[in-house]
Amino acid sequence: MDQAVDELHAHLALFGRRLRLRDGWLLAQGWLWVACLGAVLIQLAGRVWPVERLWLWTLVPPAAWPLIVIGISRLRSFPSMRVARRVDAELGLKERLATALALEGGEVGRLGAWMGQPSLLALQRQDALAVAQAVDPARAFGLHWLRRPLLLALALAAATASLALLPSPMDAVLAERAVVSQAAEEQAEQIEALREEIEKAQELTPEAREELLRQLAEAAQQLRANPGDREEALADLSKVEEALRRRLDPNAPARQAAMRALAAQLHALAKAEANEQGDASGTAEALGKLAQLLAEMSDAERAALARSLARMAAQAAQVGDGDLAQALASLAQAAQSGEGETMAQAAQAAAEAIRQVEGELADQVALGRAVSQLSAGRQAIARAGQGQVMAQVQGQGQSQNQGLPGGGGGTRADTLPPFAGTGKASRPQGEGQAGATGELDQRVYVPWDRQAGAGELLISGQDTGQGEIEAREREDLLPGAPSQALVPYHQVYYEYLGAANQTLERSYVPSGLKDYVRAYFSQLEP
Amino acid sequence: MNEPSITAEKFRDTAAAIEEQVGQVIVGQRELVRHTLVTLLAGGNALLEGVPGLGKTLLVRTLAQAVDCVFSRIQFTPDLMPADIVGTNLIVEDENGRRQFQFESGPIFANLVLADEINRATPKTQSALLEAMQERSVTVAKTTRRLSEPFFVLATQNPLEMEGTYPLPEAQLDRFFFKVDVPFPSEEELVEIANRTTGVAIPQAEPVADGPTVVAMQTLARGVPAAGHVTAYAARLLQATHPRDQGAPEVVRRTVRYGASPRGMQAMILAGKILALLDGRYNVAFDDLRQAALPALRHRLILNFEAQAEGVTAEEVIAGVLGEVLPDEP
Numbered sequence: 001m002d003q004a005v006d007e008l009h010a011h012l013a014l015f016g017r018r019l020r021l022r023d024g025w026l027l028a029q030g031w032l033w034v035a036c037l038g039a040v041l042i043q044l045a046g047r048v049w050p051v052e053r054l055w056l057w058t059l060v061p062p063a064a065w066p067l068i069v070i071g072i073s074r075l076r077s078f079p080s081m082r083v084a085r086r087v088d089a090e091l092g093l094k095e096r097l098a099t100a101l102a103l104e105g106g107e108v109g110r111l112g113a114w115m116g117q118p119s120l121l122a123l124q125r126q127d128a129l130a131v132a133q134a135v136d137p138a139r140a141f142g143l144h145w146l147r148r149p150l151l152l153a154l155a156l157a158a159a160t161a162s163l164a165l166l167p168s169p170m171d172a173v174l175a176e177r178a179v180v181s182q183a184a185e186e187q188a189e190q191i192e193a194l195r196e197e198i199e200k201a202q203e204l205t206p207e208a209r210e211e212l213l214r215q216l217a218e219a220a221q222q223l224r225a226n227p228g229d230r231e232e233a234l235a236d237l238s239k240v241e242e243a244l245r246r247r248l249d250p251n252a253p254a255r256q257a258a259m260r261a262l263a264a265q266l267h268a269l270a271k272a273e274a275n276e277q278g279d280a281s282g283t284a285e286a287l288g289k290l291a292q293l294l295a296e297m298s299d300a301e302r303a304a305l306a307r308s309l310a311r312m313a314a315q316a317a318q319v320g321d322g323d324l325a326q327a328l329a330s331l332a333q334a335a336q337s338g339e340g341e342t343m344a345q346a347a348q349a350a351a352e353a354i355r356q357v358e359g360e361l362a363d364q365v366a367l368g369r370a371v372s373q374l375s376a377g378r379q380a381i382a383r384a385g386q387g388q389v390m391a392q393v394q395g396q397g398q399s400q401n402q403g404l405p406g407g408g409g410g411t412r413a414d415t416l417p418p419f420a421g422t423g424k425a426s427r428p429q430g431e432g433q434a435g436a437t438g439e440l441d442q443r444v445y446v447p448w449d450r451q452a453g454a455g456e457l458l459i460s461g462q463d464t465g466q467g468e469i470e471a472r473e474r475e476d477l478l479p480g481a482p483s484q485a486l487v488p489y490h491q492v493y494y495e496y497l498g499a500a501n502q503t504l505e506r507s508y509v510p511s512g513l514k515d516y517v518r519a520y521f522s523q524l525e526p
Numbered sequence: 527m528n529e530p531s532i533t534a535e536k537f538r539d540t541a542a543a544i545e546e547q548v549g550q551v552i553v554g555q556r557e558l559v560r561h562t563l564v565t566l567l568a569g570g571n572a573l574l575e576g577v578p579g580l581g582k583t584l585l586v587r588t589l590a591q592a593v594d595c596v597f598s599r600i601q602f603t604p605d606l607m608p609a610d611i612v613g614t615n616l617i618v619e620d621e622n623g624r625r626q627f628q629f630e631s632g633p634i635f636a637n638l639v640l641a642d643e644i645n646r647a648t649p650k651t652q653s654a655l656l657e658a659m660q661e662r663s664v665t666v667a668k669t670t671r672r673l674s675e676p677f678f679v680l681a682t683q684n685p686l687e688m689e690g691t692y693p694l695p696e697a698q699l700d701r702f703f704f705k706v707d708v709p710f711p712s713e714e715e716l717v718e719i720a721n722r723t724t725g726v727a728i729p730q731a732e733p734v735a736d737g738p739t740v741v742a743m744q745t746l747a748r749g750v751p752a753a754g755h756v757t758a759y760a761a762r763l764l765q766a767t768h769p770r771d772q773g774a775p776e777v778v779r780r781t782v783r784y785g786a787s788p789r790g791m792q793a794m795i796l797a798g799k800i801l802a803l804l805d806g807r808y809n810v811a812f813d814d815l816r817q818a819a820l821p822a823l824r825h826r827l828i829l830n831f832e833a834q835a836e837g838v839t840a841e842e843v844i845a846g847v848l849g850e851v852l853p854d855e856p
Contacts, residue, residue, distance in 0.1 A: 081856075082856050084856075085755065085856030086856040088856075089853070089856060094802075094805075094807055094809070094811035094812075094813060094814075095753060095755075095756055095809055095810070095811045095812060096807065096809060096811075098753055098755065098756075098856075099751060099752070099753040099756070099809035099810075100809075102753035102754055102755070103751050103753065120534065120746075120749045120750060120751065120808055121751055121808075123534060123808045124751055124807075124808035124809050127807065127808050127809075128809075
């Protein structure tokens with residue numbers, strides 16, 4: 001009896017392996033269309049949203065499908081009773097195998113004792129074994145083809161291939177993203193280079209240098225992390241740039257000029273040769289020499305020296321260098337008194353004040369360079385890939401573009417500094433000339449170029465010396481726009497950009513025109 | 527229980543021989559014969575329902591001839607008394623002139639009893655027969671007398687003439703192992719019936735078994751193993767006939783007032799064992815249960831008023847159950 005049971009188990013193990021193989025085969029065929037459908041959906045999604053490496057993503061479901069099938073087949077439990085019942089059901093064995101298996105354990109004893117007929121149990125086992133021996137697993141559980149699911153999968157695969165081969169509207173978006181990402185990377189490298197330069201500059205004050213380095217590192221990091229989103233990159237750069245710009249001193253050029261004049265006058269008074277840079281060390285030497293010359297001076301000369309020093313103190317006070325003015329005034333008093341020791345101490349204090357001012361001016365120069373670098377980076381990112389997008393927009397519908405640039409120019413004229421808004425900016429750019437840049441950009445970015453290129457004091461808009469733009473009053477201002485107020489251009493720009501983006505998101509605007517509007521604002525990017 | 531003195535092969539051969547002998551007399555009605563034989567081998571009692579003249583009496587008589595058992599027939603009428611069935615005590619004088627009671631056994635004391643038109647007798651009389659069916663004994667004047675084995679009652683009902691009848695209550699119907707419908711013969715079968723019964727030679731069944739053989743076959747049949755999942759399926763089928771069961775089909779919820787009793791499940795399994803042996807197997811299969819479900823359950827379902835109004839039959843309800851309650855997926 002035991003031998004019959006063992007033999008039956010051996011047969012069931014064989015049936016189980018064959019059933020597992022057959023089930024996996026049928027599962028792979030029967031549900032292959034799901035994987036193909038997944039590929040189709042990914043392709044369709046790639047036409048709605050920009051998806052990097054779409055082909056690879058498309059191949060994921062079909063490639064993962066065999067692994068899933070194998071995993072399911074391996075993980076599926078196939079105990080002997082289950083195999084026996086399945087074989088019974090599929091081959092119509094009338095529960096012979098399952099009954100033999102169920103009665104092999106304690107049930108035999110229980111039933112046998114109750115019925116007193118062990119012969120029937122033995123007969124049942126022999127019957128089950130005979131039936132199992134007669135089954136050929138390969139024939140009984142053959143690997144058949146499922147035509148209908150396979151045809152469905154084939155159709156879906158063909159649809160996937162067709163979608164992949166047809167041009168996608170997202171191709172241009174992806175290309176633009178790549179270009180923007182590359183431009184962002186380049187700008188990050190340039191910012192890093194500037195950061196290294198600033199790190200080596202010893203003339204900066206430590207606190208200002210550390211803060212500047214931190215902000216530049218943050219900007220570079222954000223650019224490198226950018227996935228190709230132009231708006232995000234511009235916003236990140238603008239944020240850092242704005243933070244730096246707030247630290248810019250509008251009086252810095254005046255202070256610089258005053259310091260140069262001061263150095264020249266001190267050298268003249270000390271009858272010393274001014275070094276080329278006119279830096280703080282040279283000026284301190286001149287002050288020391290002046291203190292030494294005091295003993296040799298007559299009262300009239302000391303009085304003249306005191307007047308000169310008092311005049312210098314007044315000049316320093318005029319440009320806002322209070323400490324330096326105080327030090328020079330003390331030096332003038334010491335010169336008037338003619339006390340050498342007091343004069344030497346006052347000269348030392350003035351030299352220290354000059355060094356302090358020189359350090360602050362050096363900070364301003366570094367800040368100016370950083371702002372200039374970030375501004376240039378923004379422009380580069382804003383222009384990156386614009387040619388491709390413009391070409392595509394032009395191709396999508398010339399008639400829709402007619403007259404639209406004109407409206408943009410008018411808007412821009414409101415926000416531009418007066419000397420830049422000569423009227424050319426508001427000139428409609430004609431039929432489909434969405435890619436026109438040249439003259440308009442030159443005029444728009446002149447204030448920034450002057451500040452960045454010449455290192456001069458940044459005075460945007462009207463030359464008020466406040467570094468701000470005076471918004472011109474007009475009747476059709478957009479809601480929220482300040483009138484008769486001094487508003488920075490970049491702030492106005494982002495308000496307009498935000499309003500435009502909201503309109504694009506909430507209203508129905510043809511996709512071609514959306515790109516057009518975005519390109520337009522990219523060109524207006526300060 | 528003693529070891530059966532018959533083998534499975536002998537069981538199958540004997541059953542086939544009985545069917546063959548009955549088939550020589552009864553034309554067609556294969557299912558009727560099979561179900562009647564199954565009831566006999568299960569030790570149960572059958573209720574045949576059919577119009578007069580379809581051979582119900584002939585079937586029982588022929589079966590009695592084939593198994594070589596004592597046969598008696600009781601024609602149930604409204605004035606039939608219980609004593610007419612079980613017998614009574616009569617006062618008799620012995621050779622010494624002394625009078626004493628002597629039990630005169632009734633027609634129930636036979637191996638095969640045909641209770642013809644059982645629904646025409648009063649419930650009191652019906653219960654006398656049903657007690658004998660259930661207990662396999664009768665009690666007269668405080669004396670219990672065992673009935674001889676095998677004991678097999680085959681009751682008949684006429685579904686048409688219901689006037690003046692006493693329909694069997696549900697509790698008594700439940701005591702019948704199978705209820706078998708006797709269908710009207712087909713044209714070919716009618717021709718064959720005419721040929722066999724209007725000629726000179728009337729076919730007669732030859733005895734191919736005897737009482738002890740039938741008892742041995744009954745014992746052997748009970749020893750056929752049924753796996754747990756097969757028995758569970760029988761239980762699920764039975765539960766599905768109850769309208770409040772979660773697995774009950776819609777037709778049951780809508781048309782059944784009370785479902786079948788556990789005797790229905792016992793009948794399905796026991797019949798399944800016999801069908802398995804007749805099929806040359808030594809275990810009960812799902813198909814055996816499904817095959818036995820209709821005769822085992824049809825008289826155990828109590829349909830509601832809606833079903834009667836819509837003309838829904840118990841057979842349709844059971845077909846609905848069999849259609850929806852399938853064996854568990856392995």
